[in-house]
Amino acid sequence: MPTDASFRFSTYLTLAMACVILGYAEHELLPEVAAFALLAVGALAVMFFLESRIAFLSIPSANRLGMTVGLVYFMWVAYRIKREVDTSEFATTGWHMFIVAMCGPFVMMLIVAKVARGEKHAGDYWTLHGVSLAGVGLGAALAEHPVCFVLVGLYLVAAVWSLTLLYLGRASGTIPPIPGGPPPATKAVTVTADPTGHRTDLSPAIAWAGVALALAVPLYLLTPRSEASKADFGKPRIEIGYAADQMVDLNRTGPLQTNAETAFEFTAAYPDGAPKTDVNPDQRWRGKVLHMYTHGEWKQTETPALPITPPLARRTEPWTPPKLGPGQFAITYDVPARLRSSFVADPVQWVGDQPPPLAALTDGPPKGWMPISDGSFFWDTSARVRGTPRRYVQAYRTGPDPDAGPPFQFEVPSFDLSLSPLRQNPVPRVKEYADRVLADLIRTGELPADCREERSLVPKPEYRETVAKKFVAHLSTTPELHYTTDLRRENTRVDPIEDFLFHSKAGHCERYATALVLMLRSQGIPAAFVLGFKGCEHTEDGHYLVKQEHAHAWVEALLPVPGRAARPGAPPGRTYYWRSLDPMPGSAPTVAPDAGWVQQANTWVETRFDEYIKDYTPEQRRQAIARAIERLARPETLVGVTALILMGLGAWFARRRVRRRTGPPAAVPEPTRWFGELVAVLATHGIVAAPGDTALEFATAAATALRSKPGCGDVADVPVAWAGAYYQDRFGATPPSDARLAELESGLTALRRALEQ
Known part of the structure; x- marks a missing residue:
């Protein structure tokens, strides 16, 4: 994977979340899957820290590793099938469901084997995301607990984040295209002076996710529910209910x-x-x-x-x-x-x-x-x-x-x-x-x-x-x-x-x-x-x-x-x-009054989840709307909503007044902003400008310092190239073309990789 820290972290996080979801969804059905998930997450963590330090496996080596891991997996499958034949442990579940559940560990090992391969192109990343999405879909079909849905939500945030950065990497040319495919048109990508490298886009992604959630939840609760029975993915649903014609x-x-x-x-x-x-x-x-x-x-x-x-x-x-x-x-x-x-x-x-x-x-x-x-x-x-x-x-x-x-x-x-x-x-x-x-x-x-x-x-x-x-x-x-x-x-x-x-x-x-x-x-x-x-x-x-x-x-x-x-x-x-x-104990297990706040909160969340998500029926919807209207019509509710609106308007007017007093912040010229990324990358490795240095003087001194560093001789001219583009944009009124920006980005990526080794 590229050494861009944000892209690497978001991709590894996405793949690890997929393994966690599969392990959680299947641990009750097949307890060994939790161990597979733990091993997969551990392997991803190790590879995340080693990727920028050592070379990963070649394609033949990766294939041999995959065959070894696959052999272990099929040995486990054979053991599980023999155990099922002997004990009929999943007789009520059915063989089709049993076989599908055993695909979970295969998905985890496929992810790890694919990541262990060396140089990757855009198609490899799309394959990893596709396999992880299939694993998450399988986990969501098997589990109906609120914890699993929370994990799926976190996975989706990480996946969108990673795919956004994948698009940016493809646009800038730092991620190789699919071999044999048409090369993508490079685009100018706005960068920051973030010492970790490229833009992350995490904050706006989280903000828009919050907006989408705020709109989706009321819409979901107001949507008329189907009167048809629920459909489950091959899983026999054991419901609390009465059926006169069943034993x-x-x-x-x-x-x-x-x-x-x-x-x-x-x-x-x-x-x-x-x-x-x-x-x-x-x-x-x-x-x-x-x-x-x-x-x-x-x-x-x-x-x-x-x-x-x-x-x-x-x-x-x-x-x-x-x-x-x-x-x-x-x-x-x-x-x-x-x-x-x-x-x-x-x-x-x-x-x-x-x-x-x-x-x-x-x-x-x-x-x-x-x-x-x-x-x-x-x-x-x-x-x-x-x-x-x-x-x-x-x-x-x-x-x-x-x-x-x-x-x-x-x-x-x-x-x-x-x-x-x-x-x-x-x-x-x-x-x-x-x-x-x-x-x-x-x-x-x-x-x-x-x-x-x-x-x-x-x-x-x-x-x-x-x-x-x-x-x-x-x-x-x-x-x-x-x-x-x-x-x-x-x-x-x-x-x-x-x-x-x-x-x-x-x-x-x-x-x-x-x-x-x-x-x-x-x-x-x-x-x-x-x-x-x-x-x-x-x-x-x-x-x-x-x-x-x-x-x-x-x-x-x-x-x-x-x-x-x-x-x-x-x-x-x-x-x-x-x-x-009636010999049954008084009621189903409930949380004791002296239980800790974590257990009480967990019970509250599970109750609300069952009521409004998993078991949400037309009757539940009607009752929820009636309760909401009743609460909104209460005088104390109207007073509270009015107070919140007034407080929000007061905060908005106060912020606007402060802005008028201080005036707008000074605009930073565009060339200064993108040249600042080079300055930030060099500063993290001890190369800083002397007082009074111009951009070209700083770039020349940085090139001299890089030539003295082991492994940095091939990228020593990158600061000078960036300084030249900066002067051309700032003083020549000729901004670099998209192709030139992509070339500069590629050079900066090579410089960052050389400094991290």
């Missing part, structure tokens, strides 16, 4: 991505029509109950058809809401057909011998829904027009125990055999874990020693509710397990739940819920996996949004009500109720 697969790994799209909407109102504005923000919304678990997957199965009695909710037509008592309100749903599910506030409140709490809103009279044995209600929607949204209403109130459903009784005496699917635990080590927890509860006195039956060793019916609650408390509070949205597997040879409890010990709500279901089943307690939502957002009076990011999984356990009958005269022992159990 829950706990074998998936990778970070969960938030999805701020609206799942469904509902309104809440009291019987007198007044809007209810305080619906529980942590309200659960049941969507699907799954029963069959195998090899890390919850699959869709039909709900067991277990008849229950009495008809706790009578089906009436026309439907009228049941009387649930004080605090009752109605929830009216508007669910898009694409969700293919009905959602109800959990748990559903049943009242004996009254109309059902749910009814479908049709063109005719409302149609009441019928209860089924898993605690839900059902209505035949086959008559519904395909593609239209579901609209229905639910009568609801918060009971004294918000997790308990009403009691009911099974009609068939042999109902217990029909519940066997809800007791199946296909992971033996989960029973080992549950037995250990149960033994600890007995040892600490939280359960009596005789709480288990003698033969089966499962908890007696009267203790099953206590056991269920204790299991929930254990999973949600034990320090051995950690909540995370970055899903990983430590031992892929075992079931994901065994891996969760004994190896990785980290997971999200689906892993916690599955662990609880299997723990309860291992103790003979029927349990099911529930998929739905938890939470809602209040937008206006009585109107709420439930978003995909509220998707959640929890557990329903079927617990007996000892000695109680569902109605007078019914036989006891068959009365049960469904209890909702």
